[in-house]
Amino acid sequence: MIEIENVTKEYPSPEGLRLRILDSINANIPLGSQLGVVGRSGSGKTTLLSMLAGLERPSLGTIRINGFPVSSAGEAELSRFRAREVGFVYQTFQLLKHLSALENVLVAAEIAGHPNARTAAQDALEWVGLSTRLKHRPDQLSGGEQQRVAIARAIVNKPKLLLCDEPTGNLDPQSADQIFRLISSLSLELGATLFFVTHDYALAHQLTGRIELERGQLSRLQLSSGSMA
Ligand SMILES: Nc1ncnc2c1ncn2[C@@H]1O[C@H](COP(=O)(O)OP(=O)(O)OP(=O)(O)O)[C@@H](O)[C@H]1O
Numbered sequence: 001m002i003e004i005e006n007v008t009k010e011y012p013s014p015e016g017l018r019l020r021i022l023d024s025i026n027a028n029i030p031l032g033s034q035l036g037v038v039g040r041s042g043s044g045k046t047t048l049l050s051m052l053a054g055l056e057r058p059s060l061g062t063i064r065i066n067g068f069p070v071s072s073a074g075e076a077e078l079s080r081f082r083a084r085e086v087g088f089v090y091q092t093f094q095l096l097k098h099l100s101a102l103e104n105v106l107v108a109a110e111i112a113g114h115p116n117a118r119t120a121a122q123d124a125l126e127w128v129g130l131s132t133r134l135k136h137r138p139d140q141l142s143g144g145e146q147q148r149v150a151i152a153r154a155i156v157n158k159p160k161l162l163l164c165d166e167p168t169g170n171l172d173p174q175s176a177d178q179i180f181r182l183i184s185s186l187s188l189e190l191g192a193t194l195f196f197v198t199h200d201y202a203l204a205h206q207l208t209g210r211i212e213l214e215r216g217q218l219s220r221l222q223l224s225s226g227s228m229a
C-alpha cells in the first residue's frame with residue numbers, strides 16, 4: 001500500500017512568500033495500481049512524484065510505501081530504496097551520453113548491487129526490444145529507442161514503483177503510443193505500481209486508475225475502473 005497522509009508541500013517563492021503546491025492530500029493506493037496522473041502545468045505532478053521517490057520531503061504529512069517511511073527516512077536508506085525499489089522515466093530520457101545503451105542500464109543495476117548486473121542489463125534491453133542496439137550510444141538512437149533504454153534502466157532492478165514523468169512528451173504519436181503500451185505492460189508484469197504523468201487525457205484514460213491534481217487537491221482519485229475513493 002502507498003499511504004499518503006495529510007501531505008502538504010510548500011515552496012518558498014523568490015519574493016519570500018510560501019507557495020502551497022499541495023494542500024493536505026490523502027490517498028491509500030494499493031500496490032500494483034496503474035495510475036494516469038493529470039493536471040494543469042504547475043499543479044504539482046512532478047512534485048508529487050519527487051515526494052514518492054523521497055527526492056523531496058513533504059512540508060507536512062507522511063508518505064509510506066509498503067511500510068517504508070519515505071517522508072522521514074534518512075538519506076542512506078532513501079538512496080538504497082530508490083536504487084532498488086523505484087524506477088524513473090523522464091520526458092527527456094536522461095541517459096548518460098558517453099555510455100552505450102548496455103552501459104546506461106548496467107550502471108543502474110550496479111548501483112543497486114545486483115548480483116548479475118550484466119545479464120540483468122542485457123535481459124532488460126531485450127524486454128524493451130533493443131537487443132540489437134546494445135552498443136549504440138544515445139546519439140546513435142532514435143528518440144523512441146532512447147526512451148526504451150531509459151525504460152530498461154528503470155526496470156532492470158524489478159522495482160515496485162515505476163514513476164514516469166511525461167515519458168511520451170517528446171515523442172511522435174506513434175512512438176508515444178508504443179512507449180505507453182510498453183510501460184503499462186511491463187509494470188503489470190512486474191506487479192509494480194505505476195504513476196504515469198501525461199498531458200494526454202486519452203492515454204491517461206487507458207490506464208485503470210487516475211489521479212487528477214487541481215488547486216493543490218486531488219480533485220479525482222480513481223484506483224481502478226469503476227472505483228472512486
Ligand atoms: N524547487 C522549487 N522551488 C520553488 N518552487 C517550485 C520548485 N519546484 C516546483 N515549484 C513550483 O511548484 C509548482 C508545481 O510544480 P510541478 O513541477 O510539480 O508542476 P507540474 O504539475 O509537474 O507541471 P508541468 O505539467 O508543467 O510539468 C510550480 O508552480 C513550480 O513553480
Ligand SMILES: [Mg+2]
Pocket residue numbers: 045046047165
Ligand atoms: Mg512536471
